[in-house]
Amino acid sequence: MEEKEISQAVIGRLPRYYRYLGELKMSGVDRISSRELSKLMHVTASQIRQDFNNFGGFGQQGYGYNVGFLYEEIGKILGLDNDHNMILIGAGHLGQALINYMNFRNRGFFFRGAFDVNPDLWGKEAGGVKIYPCDDEKMKKFIADEKIDIAVLCIPKTQAPAIAGKLVSYGIRGIWNFAHVDLPVPDDVQVENVHLSDSLMKLSYNLRRHTSETAKNGKKSEDWDRNL
């Protein structure tokens, strides 16, 4: 498929389509129209058609999309037809929560090892993988030997940029970053940030705005898009 430039907003919506299509497929649904999918997902049918047109439209022919085909195609676009090998950097509470989360494995994302500065953790296991010292040579060799493509960063923000720089020099091409800082990495390294505090502040904004609107207008807010 010829690929044109696709906005990160569209990409951000693909996993949600993938999730709904997976559930439809599991429920035995073979075909679905953009209008039915729209109703289910609470997005407009025109948005769905526009999003899918970025990838050639997936061939809706008046009588709906083929659910199994669409699910598989979106999976391919998301790179889920390949497995990913990951390392965890920082095996604290959050890191151990991520490494124990089965869903990632089901999608082809496998933690192969964890690294931490805390000697109490060295040699122990989390989620079935060993925890190693955050030693430069060890990390470098592990990344090469185990063909690691993604590093998951669960370390304090003060340390994250320096560690990210090292990991990139060892061959890491993708960083899933939970440290609350933006990472300065080369353009050919992909970073996906999960800034939990930012997300909580957004919730706080929406709570405050809604409360003040209700107080002012005495009516409910109708515009909230709960699917963001």
Place this chain on the structure above:
Amino acid sequence: MEEKEISQAVIGRLPRYYRYLGELKMSGVDRISSRELSKLMHVTASQIRQDFNNFGGFGQQGYGYNVGFLYEEIGKILGLDNDHNMILIGAGHLGQALINYMNFRNRGFFFRGAFDVNPDLWGKEAGGVKIYPCDDEKMKKFIADEKIDIAVLCIPKTQAPAIAGKLVSYGIRGIWNFAHVDLPVPDDVQVENVHLSDSLMKLSYNLRRHTSETAKNGKKSEDWDRNL
């Protein structure tokens, strides 16, 4: 301040402004122009001005924004001048990681209690708060007594919609949802989703796309916006 309808995309960028301004303030910077802020944050100066114009512009007068004032104003917009009382539903690995995360407390978000179906956890503490049975009457009373406004959902997706419905009926107005499902709640309830698998899939897409582009064009991708 008169509030107009502001897109969730703009709201989603406010916490990042808030973070950078907080760091500037800590470093003793008093004033900053949109051009300097633009360079620092890797967004265009026109985007910054457009974003701030949604809130009246914050009075840049040719010689830059007042960092302390801007920090405080954005904090108010985000509702950070009020404390929030939260409960955790589901004190597994991820829930316990969240409850132990100090940063939320620094922003005025306080966990007051946790609820879990696992009897082994009942009576124990996590992050300084007690873990209670997921009992309807107990949750209802706790939410009222402790003036809880936010529930943090770290439970399997199969159970999340039913629990969310109950919590709303007990008075919860904000849900921070880590369950991998969209929650059907009334319009006056605010939901902020953190779908970790979706974020990982987006990273996978960008990795795959970049790899295939490099292979095709033999050049680096220049368009990746690492600030998303």
